[in-house]
Amino acid sequence: MDHNYHAMEATAALEALGTSVAGLSDDEAASRFQSYGPNRLPQAPKRSLFLRFLSHFHNILIYVLLGAAVITLVLDHYFDAAVIVAVVIANAVIGFIQEGKAEKAMESIRRMLAPHAAVLRDGERRSIDGEALVPGDIVLLEAGDKVPADLRLIRAHGLQIQEAILTGESVPVEKTAEPVTADISLGDRLCMAFSGTLVTSGQGRGVVVATGAGSEIGRISGMLAAVEVLTTPLVRQMNVFAKWLTVLILLIAAVLLVFGYFVEHHDFTEMFMAVVGLSVAAIPEGLPAVLTITLAVGVQAMARRHAIVRRLPAIETLGSVSVICTDKTGTLTRNEMMVASIAVAGQVFSLEGDGYAPDGAVKLADIPVRGLDHIDLADLARAAASCNDASLHRRDGFWAVEGDPMEGALLAMAGKIGVEVRQELSGRTQSDTIPFDAKHRFMATLHHDHPDHADIFVKGAPEQVFAMCANQRGGSGGVAAFNEAHWRQVAEDIAAGGQRVLAIATREVAREQMVLHLSDVQGALTLLGLVGLMDPPRAEAIEAVAECREAGIRVKMITGDHARTASAIARLIGLDNSEKVLTGTDLDGMDDAQLAAAVLNTDVFARTNPEHKLRLVMAFQSQGITVAMTGDGVNDAPALKRADAGIAMGRKGSEAAKEAAEFVLADDNFASIVSAVREGRTVYDNIKKVISWTLPTNAGEAMTIVVALLFGLTLPVTPIQILWINLITAVTLGMALAFEPTEENTMRRPPRPRQEPLLTGGLLWHIVLVSVLFLGDVFGIFTYALDRGYSIDLARTMAMNTLVVMEIFHLFFIRNIYGASLTWKAVRGTRVVWATVIAIVMAQFAITYLPPMQRLFATEAVPVFDGILIIGVGVALFAIIEVEKQLRLSVPRWRR
Known part of the structure; x- marks a missing residue:
C-alpha cells in the first residue's frame, strides 16, 4: 500500500481515498475502474504453444514409436516411417487440443467462482462482481465471506477474520475500526481486512484501499498460485496400465522377432515391419487422451446443468453416490421467502x-383487511423493517432482494401491511446493532427517531426471544405479562404448516443510550408477535427426489429449521419417513454406533448445526455408504471436505464452503445435484465404453499378426495397413464415444459399488470374445479371397476393410452396453458418431479405390459383391455379441 491507512482514523482514510460512508457514485467508480483496472491477480506466465505441443511427445509410448520410425527409415521404408510419424503427430495434436480445451474449461470455472462483493454505491447496497471493486468502494462484510480486496475497516461488530494464508496464524483475528501504529506488523493490523482472507464471524464495513496486484495477497501471489491439475485416479491408473501393456507388447514383439528370424528364417526387414505393425496395433496409444477428453466433456456437460466441477476426481465418485444429504432452504425450496x-x-x-x-392481500379469518387499521400489526411491521439489513429493488419488472432473503420477505410484508419502508427508515437513525449469530440466534438494533425516542428492535428464533421477554402486546397497543405457554403453542401451530417462525420484540430505552449491549435485551423485551415464513418447494426438486428414488439414491434433509417445519416440507417434496424427525438434541444424545444405526431409517434431521452435519457424514460412511453433502456456510467446510462428494451453494454459499467442495451449484437447486449425478454416471459409462471398445479391437488387430507369425502364415494385413487402421480409427472412433448421451436407464440403475474395478470379469470376457471373433473373421475373409483366386494384395485389402467394418459395428454395439442396441434410437446414433463413421468410410474408399492410395498401401479395388460380404461380416459380429449381451442381461443378478 502506498499509504499507511492502518495508522489513520477511519474518517481520514475515507478523505484520503476521496470517498464517504455512502460509497462512490457509479460514475466515479467507472472512472476509477479505468484507472486501476480489474480487481484480480495477474495470471502466471504460461508456456508457449510450441513447448506445450512438444510436451505431448514426452512418454514411453511415443519414444517406442519414434524409435521404430527411425529404424524403419534406416531400412529404406520411407512411407512406413512417414505413417508411424503421422500416428505420433496425430496423437500429439489431439492431446494438445484437449489440453487447450481443459485450460479454457478451468479458466471459465475460475470466472464462475469469482467472489462477489456487497458494496454501497450512491448510498444503496449493491452486489457486484469482485473484479469490479475499485479503491474507495465501501464493502460490507458478513460471516462466511471471502474479503474481496484490502480494506480499511470503518465499522466492526464482533468481526473475526481468518488470516492464516497471510500470517500463518491459525486462530481468527478479532478486528476493530481503531487505528494502529504505522510500523506495526501485518498480523497486528487489526483495523485492516486483507484480500483472500475469510470472515469467520460478525459483521463489518471497510473502504477499499488496494485491489488486484496492489493488495497484500497480490504481492505474494506467486507463492500462493495453485493450478488445478486436470487428472483423476482413473486416468493415472490407465496411464500405468498403458505403460505396462507397452512393456508386455514389446517383450512379445521381441520374442516374435527372434522366433521369426532365427526359427522361421524370415527376412529381418519383413519381420521387423511385422513386429512394428503388431506394436502399433496392440498399444492403445490414444486411450489416455480419449479418457481425459471424456472427462473434459463431462465437465462441460455439468456446467450446462449449473454444476461446476472444481475437482475432477469427484466425477467418478458421483457414479456411486447412494445418499444425498441436502439443506432445505434454497436447495429443495425456492429461497424466495414470503x-x-x-x-x-x-x-x-x-x-x-x-x-x-x-404488494398483496392481508386477510383476517379469510377476509381482506387494511393492515394499518390494526395497530399491533403495523407496529410489528415497523419493527421488522427496522431490525433489517436487506433492501428491495425492482429490476426488469421483478422485485429482488439484496441481502438475506428472510429479511427481504419482512420488508415485503411491511409493504403489504401499508408501512412505507423507505419513509419509516429515513425517520429513524440506527445507532448500533447486535448482528445475528448462530450462537445467540437473534439480531437486535438500536434506533433513535426525530422526536428523540430510542427503541430496541429484536428478531430471532422464538425459543431465544421468548427467553428474553417480560411482556407482550395485549391488543390495540396495550402491554400485558408475557404468556410463554400460549406463544409456544402458537409457534408450533404455525410451524406445523411448514412455515419458519420468527419472533419480533421491542423495548424502549433512554434516549441518551447510543451503544447496544447483550444485557440490554435480556429479560426486558415486549413481544410484538410471531411471523411465519414459507419458502415453497421447487417443483423441479419434487421431480428430482422421485428420480433419486428410482436411481436407488436416498435423499436426507438436514436443516436448522423447526422439526415440524422440516417434516411439513419433507412431506411436500415426497421424502420417505417424513414424519420421523431427529433433532440436533437427539443426535447429541447418541453415540457413534447408535447414530450409524439411526441414519439408515431417518430422512429428516432438524434443528441441526454444522457439527451435526459432520457427524452424519461419518455415520453414513461407517455403513459403507457413498455420500454427497451440500453446504453453504464456513462451518460446513469440514462436512463438505469429509463427504465423498462435497457440493457448495454457488449463490448463497460462502467462499470457504466453495473451496472445501468438489462441486459448486451455480443455481443452488437440488435438481442440479441430481443432474450432476446423472452426468457423473454418464461420464463413467462413457469411460467404460471407450475402454470396452479400445481394448478388444486392439487385441483383435494384434492377434491376427501374432497368430500369423507363430504359425508361419502369410500376414492377412500388412504392417503399413495396420498403421493406417490405427491412424484412422483408433482415436477417432474411441473419441466419438466421449460424446455419448445419457442412456435411458441410467437413473434407474442402483449406484455402482464404491470399489468396483474398471476392468471387470465381464469386460475381460468381452475382450476375449471380440478378439477371437476378429481373428476368425479376418482370416476367414483372407482365406476366402485366396480360394477365389484373388491376388494377395486384394485379399489383404478385403481383410483390412473387414477389420475397419468390424470396429464400426463394434462401436454401435458398445454405445448401448446396458440395453438393446437394435432399436431405432440406437441405430440413429449421434451426430458425432455418424460424422466419424462417414469420415472413416470415405477414407477407406479412398485407400481402396484411388490409384495413388492403392500404390502407397498395396491395395486393390474390392468387387461390389465382396464389399457386401464384408459388411455382412460386420453384421454377423454385431449379431453375435448382441445376442450374447442379451443372454447375459437376462440371467438373474443372483446367478451372475
Missing part, C-alpha cells in the same frame, strides 16, 4: 403475494 402468516395479540393474519413484491 411471510404467510402473522400472529399478534389474539389474532392471526394471513398474507398473499408473489415473491418479494411488497
Whole structure:
C-alpha cells in the first residue's frame, strides 16, 4: 500500500481515498475502474504453444514409436516411417487440443467462482462482481465471506477474520475500526481486512484501499498460485496400465522377432515391419487422451446443468453416490421467502403475494383487511423493517432482494401491511446493532427517531426471544405479562404448516443510550408477535427426489429449521419417513454406533448445526455408504471436505464452503445435484465404453499378426495397413464415444459399488470374445479371397476393410452396453458418431479405390459383391455379441 491507512482514523482514510460512508457514485467508480483496472491477480506466465505441443511427445509410448520410425527409415521404408510419424503427430495434436480445451474449461470455472462483493454505491447496497471493486468502494462484510480486496475497516461488530494464508496464524483475528501504529506488523493490523482472507464471524464495513496486484495477497501471489491439475485416479491408473501393456507388447514383439528370424528364417526387414505393425496395433496409444477428453466433456456437460466441477476426481465418485444429504432452504425450496402468516395479540393474519413484491392481500379469518387499521400489526411491521439489513429493488419488472432473503420477505410484508419502508427508515437513525449469530440466534438494533425516542428492535428464533421477554402486546397497543405457554403453542401451530417462525420484540430505552449491549435485551423485551415464513418447494426438486428414488439414491434433509417445519416440507417434496424427525438434541444424545444405526431409517434431521452435519457424514460412511453433502456456510467446510462428494451453494454459499467442495451449484437447486449425478454416471459409462471398445479391437488387430507369425502364415494385413487402421480409427472412433448421451436407464440403475474395478470379469470376457471373433473373421475373409483366386494384395485389402467394418459395428454395439442396441434410437446414433463413421468410410474408399492410395498401401479395388460380404461380416459380429449381451442381461443378478 502506498499509504499507511492502518495508522489513520477511519474518517481520514475515507478523505484520503476521496470517498464517504455512502460509497462512490457509479460514475466515479467507472472512472476509477479505468484507472486501476480489474480487481484480480495477474495470471502466471504460461508456456508457449510450441513447448506445450512438444510436451505431448514426452512418454514411453511415443519414444517406442519414434524409435521404430527411425529404424524403419534406416531400412529404406520411407512411407512406413512417414505413417508411424503421422500416428505420433496425430496423437500429439489431439492431446494438445484437449489440453487447450481443459485450460479454457478451468479458466471459465475460475470466472464462475469469482467472489462477489456487497458494496454501497450512491448510498444503496449493491452486489457486484469482485473484479469490479475499485479503491474507495465501501464493502460490507458478513460471516462466511471471502474479503474481496484490502480494506480499511470503518465499522466492526464482533468481526473475526481468518488470516492464516497471510500470517500463518491459525486462530481468527478479532478486528476493530481503531487505528494502529504505522510500523506495526501485518498480523497486528487489526483495523485492516486483507484480500483472500475469510470472515469467520460478525459483521463489518471497510473502504477499499488496494485491489488486484496492489493488495497484500497480490504481492505474494506467486507463492500462493495453485493450478488445478486436470487428472483423476482413473486416468493415472490407465496411464500405468498403458505403460505396462507397452512393456508386455514389446517383450512379445521381441520374442516374435527372434522366433521369426532365427526359427522361421524370415527376412529381418519383413519381420521387423511385422513386429512394428503388431506394436502399433496392440498399444492403445490414444486411450489416455480419449479418457481425459471424456472427462473434459463431462465437465462441460455439468456446467450446462449449473454444476461446476472444481475437482475432477469427484466425477467418478458421483457414479456411486447412494445418499444425498441436502439443506432445505434454497436447495429443495425456492429461497424466495414470503411471510404467510402473522400472529399478534389474539389474532392471526394471513398474507398473499408473489415473491418479494411488497404488494398483496392481508386477510383476517379469510377476509381482506387494511393492515394499518390494526395497530399491533403495523407496529410489528415497523419493527421488522427496522431490525433489517436487506433492501428491495425492482429490476426488469421483478422485485429482488439484496441481502438475506428472510429479511427481504419482512420488508415485503411491511409493504403489504401499508408501512412505507423507505419513509419509516429515513425517520429513524440506527445507532448500533447486535448482528445475528448462530450462537445467540437473534439480531437486535438500536434506533433513535426525530422526536428523540430510542427503541430496541429484536428478531430471532422464538425459543431465544421468548427467553428474553417480560411482556407482550395485549391488543390495540396495550402491554400485558408475557404468556410463554400460549406463544409456544402458537409457534408450533404455525410451524406445523411448514412455515419458519420468527419472533419480533421491542423495548424502549433512554434516549441518551447510543451503544447496544447483550444485557440490554435480556429479560426486558415486549413481544410484538410471531411471523411465519414459507419458502415453497421447487417443483423441479419434487421431480428430482422421485428420480433419486428410482436411481436407488436416498435423499436426507438436514436443516436448522423447526422439526415440524422440516417434516411439513419433507412431506411436500415426497421424502420417505417424513414424519420421523431427529433433532440436533437427539443426535447429541447418541453415540457413534447408535447414530450409524439411526441414519439408515431417518430422512429428516432438524434443528441441526454444522457439527451435526459432520457427524452424519461419518455415520453414513461407517455403513459403507457413498455420500454427497451440500453446504453453504464456513462451518460446513469440514462436512463438505469429509463427504465423498462435497457440493457448495454457488449463490448463497460462502467462499470457504466453495473451496472445501468438489462441486459448486451455480443455481443452488437440488435438481442440479441430481443432474450432476446423472452426468457423473454418464461420464463413467462413457469411460467404460471407450475402454470396452479400445481394448478388444486392439487385441483383435494384434492377434491376427501374432497368430500369423507363430504359425508361419502369410500376414492377412500388412504392417503399413495396420498403421493406417490405427491412424484412422483408433482415436477417432474411441473419441466419438466421449460424446455419448445419457442412456435411458441410467437413473434407474442402483449406484455402482464404491470399489468396483474398471476392468471387470465381464469386460475381460468381452475382450476375449471380440478378439477371437476378429481373428476368425479376418482370416476367414483372407482365406476366402485366396480360394477365389484373388491376388494377395486384394485379399489383404478385403481383410483390412473387414477389420475397419468390424470396429464400426463394434462401436454401435458398445454405445448401448446396458440395453438393446437394435432399436431405432440406437441405430440413429449421434451426430458425432455418424460424422466419424462417414469420415472413416470415405477414407477407406479412398485407400481402396484411388490409384495413388492403392500404390502407397498395396491395395486393390474390392468387387461390389465382396464389399457386401464384408459388411455382412460386420453384421454377423454385431449379431453375435448382441445376442450374447442379451443372454447375459437376462440371467438373474443372483446367478451372475
